[in-house]
Structures are given as C-alpha cells and as structure tokens.
Amino acid sequence: MMKHAFVTGGGGDIGAAIGARAIAAGYQVLLVDQDGARAKQQATQLKGAIGLACDVTDEASVESALDLAATNFGGAPDLVVNCAGIARFAPLMDQSLADFRRVLDVNLVSGFIVGRAAARRMAQRGSGCIVNITSINGVTPAPNSGAYPASKSGLAKLTELMAVEWGPLGLRVNAVAPGFIDAGLSAPFFANETVRSLREKAVPTRRLGRSEDIADAVIFLASDAASYINGHELIVDGGASRALLALLPREAPGS
Template sequence: MSISFFDLTGRRALITGSSQGIGFSLAKGLQAAGAEVVLNGRDASKLSAAAEELGGVETLVFDVTDHAAVRTAVDRFEEDTGPIDILVNNAGMQHRAPLEDFPPEMFQKVLQTNLTSIFNVGQAVARHMLGRRQGKIINIASVQTALARPNISPYTATKGAVGNLTKGMATEWARHGLQCNAIAPGYFDTPLNAALVNDAEFSTWLEKRTPAGRWGQLDELTGACIFLASGASSFVNGHVLYVDGGITVSL
C-alpha cells in the first residue's frame, strides 16, 4: 500500500470539542498529515487559544447540542469557506454518580452532549457530503461501547449508542460514497479522566487490568484517526476501532 494513501493534503477536517484533550490531539495529528483543520467548541476564548497553539487553523464556534445552531454554522461555513471533507465527532462529557442517585437533568445533559451531538453535526455535515458523493465521518466512541463500570451507566449507554449510530450512518450513507466509522479509546490521560488519573488505587487497578500495562497517551490515537480519515480506509465502513491496549479482549 502506498504511503500516499495516508496523505490528507487538500482535505478539510472539522473536529468537534477540540479546544483540549482528545479533540485537540486529533486535530494536531490530522494537521500533521496535511489536513486543513477546523476547531470547534462553545467557548470562543478557549478555542482561540487552541487555534493559536496549533497555528494555521480555522475555528467554528457552536454548541453541538443545538440542532438549529449546528445546521446554521455548518451551512454557512460550507457556503463561505468550502467543503468539510472529514468530520470527527469528538465532543463529550462525563458525570459520575451511582445510578440510583443519578440526577435526571445530568442524564439528559450526558445524552445530549455524547449522542445527540453526533446526530446533529453528523446530519448537518453529511447533507453536503452526500451531494459530493464522498466524505469521512469518525465518531469517538469508548471502551464503554462494549464494557461497563460502576457510577457511569448513562455515559456507557450513550457510548453504546454511538457505536450503533455509527453502524446506522454506514448502512445508510456508504452507497453514497461516505465512510462512517468510530474510534473507541481505552483509558487515556485526558482532562476528562483527571479524577481517575489522580486516583492511585484506580491507576494501579487499570495497569493490572490492561494487557499493555499502562494508560494510553493521546498521540497514540492519531494513527487510527488518520487511517479512518484517509484513502487507506476506502472500503472500511461501520467499524468500531478499539484503541485500548487490549482491555476489551482480556479478562
């Protein structure tokens, strides 16, 4: 296989929730592979700081949970700036509480942020991709797409749904030239996992539970994202790619 298959030069990638953490790391990786990067978030100041750190990128401020705002922002960007060739649906959140005590308002917030956002942005971007008969959609799932742990049941529910929504996207849009896949990260050292990283007992458990014996580092997600965003994955559709150090395959 030619290495040029992984070259993203001339392609534009929108990454949601990309002012920090996994989203920022993936944006950095896609940029290094040649893509023109568009950062997204709700906080304009945080987004501006992230854009300044990367350099040579665009920003698009909108709330991924607001369907109308997403549609307006994406349509305007496509008209004024140009096509979005790659979409990485990364925006997400976590809230930890026993299921019996989980606040209903937080359940709705987790649902809207982790799942509804993928519908909102995926639909808005795909409407344009379908007309061009090409496009890459990469949804960020989780090991919780396949597994569960105490105190994060709503998060687990949303990530399971992300896996199935990805399959649905592929089933409906593959015939129109789109490749829709997901990356399921294991336990990575990110702001979202800060409480766990700082928990010595949990970190010790995780290192024993994971065949690789450690936390994942953010740049280890880059290769999977470039693969799914590039021509190298032209016949890969509806796949959930676990990048987890082997945690989902071992007991």
C-alpha cells in the same frame, strides 16, 4: 483544494490532538467547542487551524459552524470527527433525570445533529468521512457511569446505521473507542497515583493511552488505507477491554 476537517470537542485534549494529527496529514482544521475560548486557544497552537464556539446539541449552532468551514475552507468537510463529550458519573439509583438526559444529548444526539448536517453536505459532493468517538465504557460498562455507557453504545450503533445508509452516497462512517486515556475527562481520575498504577497494570500493553493514540486511529480511518472500512468501531485501549480472564483471580499453578 486542500482537504478540511471539522472536529467537535476541539477545545479538549483528545479533540486538539486529532486536530494536530489532521494538520500533519494535510488537512485544514476547524476546531469547534462549546468552550470557544479553549477551541481558539488550541487552534493558535496549530498552523492551519481555526477555533470556534459551537454547541453540538444545537442545530443552528452546528449549521453556522459548517457554513463558516465552507466559507473559510471551501465546500463540505472531508472529515468530521464527533469528539465532544461529557461524563456525569453516578450510581444509576442516584443519577438525576436531568443529568441522564444531558449526557445522552451531548454524547449521542449530537452525533445525529452533526452527522446529519455534515452528511447532507458531503452527499452533494459524493465523498466524506465521519469518525465518532465512543468509549470502551460503551462496550463493557463500568459501574456508576450513569448514562455514559448507554450514550456511547448508542453512538456506536448510530455509526453502523449511518454507514449502511450513507455508504451508497460515497460516505464512510466509523467509530473509535478509546480506553483509559491519560488526558481530558479522565485526567482527574488518573491524578490519583494508586488508581493510575492499578489501571496501568490492568492494561495488557502496560500503559495508559495518550490522546495521540486516538488521533492516529482517527487519521488512519479517514485515510485511503481504510477505504474499505465502513461501520466499524475500532477499539484503541491497549487490550484493556479484552483482559477479563487475565484479571480474574486464578489458582496457583500446580495446586
């Protein structure tokens, strides 16, 4: 039987790229998204993918999406990618409680809802892989990001706990932390040429990231080549989060 992958946020840019790479790696793919029309539209671009409306903050919606995956592809997913996410950026002093809670719900609590539901099914088979999409903003928080950094570092810690609890059941759970990706949530930000060029210069690899950079990392973590990697957060940012000392003002050489 073919392997199958369940990708949340699959209507979005990074989720769709993960779906495409998963198809290329031999998976059948279910792209789920709150925006069902977008998920279906992305799926039509991929041979072997189905798009479906699903709200990752809603247990019943997630269970019925996993049921549909089982009906169409057979059994539990081999790979689950938690890629659905939102950002409500604002200075903390200005952020509403409703926005703070919503970001935690979509970015962090969904990781529990989807991860637990999938893991219960995977554990019956004794194998499966989960990859949670975090962010370098959860590693080193950017000012005015509201609940976003806490939601992503929470998801990274949840990844570790899942790996510890579910490793003995045959599951591996890892995270991929994207840096400055020229797509999706960051697309409006990088539409500004000045911001774009400053950010490109701040990345040691001297370019913004692409959705495919993230998708490649996800497929690697899901592969047999990563069979001993469990509970790891793989930062995929061209070195941006390691560039602090490179970016600080320095005295001119010899002065």
